[in-house]
Amino acid sequence: MRILIAYATIEGQTRKIVQHMRSLLEDDGHSIQLADAISGDDVPKADDFDAVIIAAPVHVGAFPAPLRRFVKAHAETLMARPGAFVSVSLSAASSDKSEVEEIADIVEKFSKETGWWPVSIHHAAGALKYTEYDFFRRWMLKRIAEKEGGPVDTSLDHEFTDWVALDAFVRTFVKEAPGVAGKI
């Protein structure tokens, strides 16, 4: 299958997730095209891909504005094929159900704004890169981590992404995508 993976990243974790999905799917025999929304990469014609995965991180309660503009601008083309959304956030790692529900609301708001509605959604936990943040970000993320019972040792980075769960999600979506094509 030809799969388009469009994404945005601010701190690099979503790019790591995208590269992981790309390797997994290429090893499974699929052909992958990447589009970086922040660099302004183009989207191929719908005839040139069979399914699309969009991946983006939550930053201060929303997905990055360039990603939202990119998806809105290409919504018609993207909607022509089955789509999956990988939402990356710290809340996805939280044991508090309301935190995860909050992210689900952010995803719904994103779809309403852009006109792009995925058939499958995965909430992937991201990373805390304390050692790479400036003072303000380190302070802000430490406060978020405190609220969610996460790690507050700012001398280390912390990765929460569940790679096994991500692989299972991606493989299920790709397996089922041909069956939903034409029903969207």
Ligand SMILES: Cc1cc2nc3c(=O)[nH]c(=O)nc-3n(C[C@H](O)[C@H](O)[C@H](O)COP(=O)(O)O)c2cc1C
């Ligand atoms: C400035 C900043 C704001 C963030 N805001 C949120 C937030 O509102 N909710 C949340 O769950 N995670 C939040 N996060 C955590 C990110 O979603 C997480 O670090 C993710 O791995 C970032 O992905 P990226 O490296 O691709 O940018 C924030 C992270 C940063 C650095």
